[in-house]
Each structure stands twice: as structure tokens, then as C-alpha cells.
Amino acid sequence: MLHALLHMAERERPMTSDELAVCLSTNPVVVRRTMAGLREAGLVASGRGHGGGWTLARPLEDLTMRDIYAALGEPMLFQMGNVSESPGCLVEQAVNHALDDAFRDAEAMLIARLGEVTLAALADDFKRRFAEHRARLKPHG
Amino acid sequence: MLHALLHMAERERPMTSDELAVCLSTNPVVVRRTMAGLREAGLVASGRGHGGGWTLARPLEDLTMRDIYAALGEPMLFQMGNVSESPGCLVEQAVNHALDDAFRDAEAMLIARLGEVTLAALADDFKRRFAEHRARLKPHG
DNA sequence: TCTTCATGTAATAATAATAGTTACGAATCT
DNA sequence: AGATTCGTAACTATTATTATTACATGAAGA
Numbered sequence: 001m002l003h004a005l006l007h008m009a010e011r012e013r014p015m016t017s018d019e020l021a022v023c024l025s026t027n028p029v030v031v032r033r034t035m036a037g038l039r040e041a042g043l044v045a046s047g048r049g050h051g052g053g054w055t056l057a058r059p060l061e062d063l064t065m066r067d068i069y070a071a072l073g074e075p076m077l078f079q080m081g082n083v084s085e086s087p088g089c090l091v092e093q094a095v096n097h098a099l100d101d102a103f104r105d106a107e108a109m110l111i112a113r114l115g116e117v118t119l120a121a122l123a124d125d126f127k128r129r130f131a132e133h134r135a136r137l138k139p140h141g
Numbered sequence: 142m143l144h145a146l147l148h149m150a151e152r153e154r155p156m157t158s159d160e161l162a163v164c165l166s167t168n169p170v171v172v173r174r175t176m177a178g179l180r181e182a183g184l185v186a187s188g189r190g191h192g193g194g195w196t197l198a199r200p201l202e203d204l205t206m207r208d209i210y211a212a213l214g215e216p217m218l219f220q221m222g223n224v225s226e227s228p229g230c231l232v233e234q235a236v237n238h239a240l241d242d243a244f245r246d247a248e249a250m251l252i253a254r255l256g257e258v259t260l261a262a263l264a265d266d267f268k269r270r271f272a273e274h275r276a277r278l279k280p281h282g
Numbered sequence: 283t284c285t286t287c288a289t290g291t292a293a294t295a296a297t298a299a300t301a302g303t304t305a306c307g308a309a310t311c312t
Numbered sequence: 313a314g315a316t317t318c319g320t321a322a323c324t325a326t327t328a329t330t331a332t333t334a335c336a337t338g339a340a341g342a
Binding site for chain 1: 286287288289290291
């Protein structure tokens with residue numbers, strides 16, 4: 001998704017799902033499905049018909065990785081998802097009790113960090129790396 | 142696995158893979174596969190033939206959840222596994238650069254917490270919950 | 283209005299990862 | 313020898329994710 005948004009930021013006109021699918025080497029329908037979540041969160045807008053496609057709804061400076069995380073439904077950050085669920089099993093309840101705070105703290109910390117990274121900063125860093133990359137390939141150009 | 146170890150701690154004799162499989166409602170071969178990792182880490186021992194089975198190699202007081210985490214091969218704690226991989230993709234490299242420290246810190250924090258929880262403490266907590274559970278079911282017994 | 287282009291979405295298929303099963307060899311005890 | 317139990321390879325089943333197909337809906341332009 002980050003790929004998609006950075007690509008979109010560098011274009012004037014909307015990008016179609018087909019174009020994005022090529023960039024991400026995936027399928028247009030998959031693009032639409034995922035972008036739908038971002039649209040509902042107000043991060044992007046979609047237009048139908050001739051000249052339609054996807055556009056950023058906000059400038060990159062106003063978008064953080066946390067926004068995207070939230071827009072994608074705040075998916076579990078940890079593999080041990082069921083640790084915090086607490087079903088009937090008493091052993092799991094004991095484990096939960098021992099680790100709940102740790103997971104909560106770790107999650108809060110990560111989400112705070114996501115909020116500190118704007119897509120504009122990512123785009124800048126990407127451009128710098130891209131320039132380096134080209135310089136390495138063609139040092140005498 | 143924690144279920145298995147707590148069960149084993151409450152028995153004098155070794156537990157067979159078949160017995161453990163019933164406790165965990167899974168398959169004996171799956172039990173053997175997973176316990177093999179714990180054995181290689183020195184947490185449990187296995188014996189073959191008549192009277193064989195699985196035994197704890199250390200007392201519960203000396204076992205922490207961190208030991209088990211290490212014995213299982215230190216599996217990724219986070220869903221975003223590839224964030225720290227850094228393949229050719231420059232966008233991912235930029236993301237990695239922005240978040241690597243955050244993930245490292247969060248992981249270190251979680252692992253430290255795992256190291257604070259002994260299986261003995263888990264067992265105690267489990268027993269307390271179990272007693273409560275029985276009292277709730279049969280308050281006048 | 284009619285055609286073309288693009289998203290919206292449901293239904294289905296393909297793929298990959300995980301878990302379970304079968305089968306048999308090797309080791310151990312009675 | 314015979315019963316028991318782990319060790320392990322090969323295979324199957326299940327589940328979750330991703331990809332594809334198909335068609336409906338809406339928007340721009342001739």
C-alpha cells in the first residue's frame with residue numbers, strides 16, 4: 001500500500017487500479033479491495049468512469065503510517081494474537097495475565113512510532129536512496 | 142506447549158506423546174515434532190521404549206517463557222516480518238530505516254518480560270484460577 | 283443516447299502455510 | 313521375543329491468503 005500511495009503522490013492525474021496493480025505486481029481487484037479501506041478512512045478518493053481512478057485525499061505531509069494502520073483495520077501487530085483473547089482455558093488465562101501489560105505497552109509504543117513517520121518523510125528517504133542507487137549503477141554518467 | 146509442560150510437572154512418571162496429544166487435543170507426531178525443539182534446548186528429556194516418554198529436564202522454577210521462546214527457534218513476534226529484511230525494494234528500505242529501532246526496542250522489551258515469567262509462577266496462577274473455578278461451579282460442596 | 287472506461291462486489295479458484303496422518307525404523311524394558 | 317515408545321520421512325487435509333472471473337454500476341465523451 002505504501003508503494004501505491006507514493007506512486008500516486010508523484011502523479012497529477014488519478015491512477016487506475018490496473019496501473020497500480022502493475023506497480024505492485026498484483027491484481028486490480030486486490031487493489032480495489034485494499035484501497036476501499038483507505039477510502040473509507042478518508043485517505044484516498046476514487047472516481048469512476050472515464051478519467052477515474054485513485055487520488056490522494058490529503059497531502060503526504062498529513063499522512064502518517066499510523067493513519068494507514070488505522071485505515072487497514074488496525075490489524076494485530078503480534079503473531080501471538082490469541083494471547084489477549086481469554087477463552088475458557090485457564091492456562092491461557094494465566095499466560096494472558098502475565099503478559100497482557102507487556103503486549104499492551106509494546107503495541108502502544110509501536111503505534112506511537114508509526115504516528116511519527118509521515119509519508120512525506122518516507123518519500124524523501126526513498127528519493128535519496130533512489131538517487132544513490134542510480135549513482136552506483138552509472139557512476140560516470 | 143505450556144499446557145504440556147505444566148501437565149508434565151504434575152506427574153512423577155514420564156508422559157507419552159499419546160497422552161500429551163490427548164491433553165492438547167492434537168496428534169502424537171505433532172507433539173514429538175514440537176517437543177524435539179525443547180529437548181534440543183535441554184528443557185525436556187525423552188526416553189524410548191517401555192516406560193519411556195517425556196520428562197522435564199529442569200524444575201519449573203528454572204524455566205521461563207523466554208527459555209521456551211528460544212527453544213522454539215525465536216519465532217518472529219511481529220506480523221510484519223519482512224519489515225526488517227531489506228530486500229532490493231527501496232520503499233521497504235525506507236520503511237525499515239524508519240521503523241527498525243522501534244521494532245527492535247519492542248522486541249527486546251517483550252523478550253525481557255518473557256524472561257520474568259517462570260513456569261512455576263504460571264503453574265501457581267493456574268492452580269489459583271482452577272480452585273476459583275471449582276468454587277464457582279460448586280459453591281456449597 | 284450510446285459507447286467506453288473505470289470502480290464495486292460477489293463468487294470462485296489457486297496458492298501457500300500449517301496441522302494432521304500414516305507408516306515404519308530404532309531403541310528400551312520385561 | 314514381544315510390547316512399548318520415540319524418531320522421522322512422506323503424504324494428506326485444512327485453513328488463510330491471494331488471485332481471478334464475471335457482471336453490475338456509475339461517469340465522461342462522441
